[in-house]
Amino acid sequence: MHVDLTDLRLFLNVAEAGTITGGAQATHMTLASASERIRGMEQDLGTPLLLRERRGVTVTPAGRTLLHHARQVLRQVERMQGELGDFGSGFRGHVRMLCNTSAISEHLPKVLCGFLAAHAGISIDLQERSSDEIVDALRNDVCDLGIVSDSVALHGLAHYLFRADPLCLVVPQGHRLAGRRALSLAEIADEQFVGLAEGSALHEHLAQHARRLGKRLSYRIRLRGLESLCRVVGHGIGVGIVPQAAAVRYGRTARIKRVPLSDPWATRNLVLCMRSLQELPQHVQLLVRHVLGQPARAARAAKRESPQQASGWA
Incomplete structure (x- = not known):
């Protein structure tokens, strides 16, 4: 052939x-x-x-x-090109990266812009998927890197702490739930919700937990972005569940209040995952070190890493 x-x-x-x-x-x-x-x-x-x-x-x-x-x-060719780039004009290559809603909207844009500005020869294919889909894609070698919630099963993958990323309820200012110290999904499942579009990673995540309660969340409107979601909530159309980082970012301008969620799955971290750090091409390892922000410790971890490692670099 x-x-x-x-x-x-x-x-x-x-x-x-x-x-x-x-x-x-x-x-x-x-x-x-x-x-x-x-x-x-x-x-x-x-x-x-x-x-x-x-x-x-x-x-x-x-x-x-x-x-x-x-x-x-193709991975071996990319690794060769990356290593040879050390002797030429710099690293070159392509990175396939899958991320959940929070990572792609709240945490990664600034991080990746800095990396791409510093490395003109490297491109990134960034797509949104649910955390379950991402770990399956990594195990099946469909992508190089993934950022997921640590609530999913991570066995067989190397993974490192990226950001704390709890979910919270957002309600309009003056809403009857605004003063609550914490609420569970079971307590709010019958509320009218404002959510993200069907198919988004966060939407699928919440739907899954609602099904476990025997519930189906009722949406008055579904939108494409977290900022739009928060602003619509602020106008009194319904309540929403968003990453805390988004609630803090848009809280004042959208006129919303945030209420912690008491469910264990809502208290989560984002982790950067891969099959094996050592097996990644050099240009992908370079992105890993940039995302985690600790080059020296990243290099040491690459030498001692095992696929079952579950520690972070924080």
């Missing part, structure tokens, strides 16, 4: 996008060229790599085997 790095990158992008069109766009290739390359790989191998369906493609068993090796090869 004759394949090159472009074939491997294309096939990986198609599998992640779920369509040949999406994979072609991610590889900066025309649809016709992408389809021809994939057909060529299938002809060389003598078996289908993809099942073409009406709404996209599904990877066959042979395709999953190719996918596994493609990821290994």
